Amino acid sequence: MENYPAPERGYVYILGVKDIELPVCKIGRTARDPAVRCAEINQSSTGDFLWEVTHQIAVNDCQKFESLVHTKLLPLRQRRREFFNLHPDDAILAVQSILASVSDVSAVTIMEAQKENIDVSKAGAPPRKQSTRSSRNTLYAHLLHGFTELLGIKGRPFGQLNKPSFGISDGHEGVQWNLAIYPNDGKARVGVNLEGLQYSGWPIATLIKSELEIPALLRLVPDILDPQDITLRFARDAWQLSSRPKILEDTLGGCEFRLSEITDGLWRSILTEAIGCLNKDRSYHGRARQAVTVLRKDGADANSTFMLVSPHLTIWTPIDPLSDSIEALSAAIDRLKPVHEWASKVSGG
Missing domain, CATH: 3.40.1440 (GIY-YIG endonuclease)
Structure with a gap:
């Protein structure tokens, strides 16, 4: 008891x-x-x-x-x-x-x-009816609901409505589906995401080592629909306790790349930089320590700081957040399904 x-x-x-x-x-x-x-x-x-x-x-x-x-x-x-x-x-x-x-x-x-003299008139209230939303937020809700229904997931939210971006993921501990919305820019994207976290056996390390041995992603590109509309970003996450501060050296390879632009040499260069963000002494099952430059509101720090880092892979395709077309959202997911299958297979996650 x-x-x-x-x-x-x-x-x-x-x-x-x-x-x-x-x-x-x-x-x-x-x-x-x-x-x-x-x-x-x-x-x-x-x-x-x-x-x-x-x-x-x-x-x-x-x-x-x-x-x-x-x-x-x-x-x-x-x-x-x-x-x-x-x-x-x-x-x-x-x-x-x-x-x-x-x-x-x-x-x-x-x-x-009540402990204070306050208005608590909602106590025990019956379920609320859906409130009237602005057309913009209703549209975002339409996208979020459509995303969860098309993938058959319950969804895990991330971000904040008053921040530059927010969205929802499938919450899987490994390769994830996500939908990110950038309201200030009027943009949105569907993505396949694999963070540099332990999960079960550090799947990011498994993916990188597998691709360095046999670059399966490159073999996949010719069979992907509209690879020029799919963007690959391999990032470097810096860790300060449980938070990830913004750093100057955040993008591996120096920038994002269209999937149609990636060559064997470029892919191997990015992967080599990515595996350097993991701890070699632990068979890459852990974060490495590197010198990074923290970006603050008033600019970059004058000196670099040694911090734990890890690689973070995101492959995404844009969608129009002001469109109410579930067909367009479904097409974006279909475009990325081969990428999701590839990442899941080669990472074991």
Whole structure:
């Protein structure tokens, strides 16, 4: 039997992505106004969407109830993250069902739960109806939903709506599908992505070593539809604890390349630079340490700094974010399917 501290009245809240409908939510607890807690999360977050409170339930023991909810919904929880692959409106139905099934946690009135004199009128509210969006955000939502439906995935969000880019990936630990939107530039892209992370056996290292031995990607290019519309970028990620600061030396090979431009010599040169971003002493199963120049708001640092680095492969094709054509999105995915199959096969991920 799990031991809990003394019961504390408060709220179990559900947060949804602000301004865009996505099948993802955050579920947490607080003894204060959930709106205040949501504002704190938005202020402290560096890599997630902006959130809004969609639902909340006042209970006599918010910590115990949150733990029960998290346990019940564990199959829908994203690994190592506090996100659930569940639309907020579906999440509140699940939370209400869990509350109805337990005897030692009960709902309380708003006045009983609140610790401050604040407006908490949403407590226990029924599922919300989809709000009216601006045409732009509705269009983005259309793209995001279309992407998840075409690939048959639940999706994992990344970026922030108030940042230069945001989007959604399939969340796979290895080769990933992703859709990135750049609202300030009016651009979007569908991509195949493999980061320099451990995952299971450092798949980025497996891919690089395999391609250096037999460049299978080059053999694939003649059979790819419109390779001139597909861009390859091999980047160098610098690591400062868990964050990745911008650096001057971020692009391997010096720039991005159209897939149709890549020759055997160029590909081997990029791969050689990429494997140098991994730890040779550990059979390349780890990050290397290199001198890099950090870029800050006021410009590049005067001196380079030795930091851990790792390679990061992205191969993408553009789409029009202002188009409501699912056919165009489907065509972009089809164009990249051979690339996804290649990356998955040669990396083992």
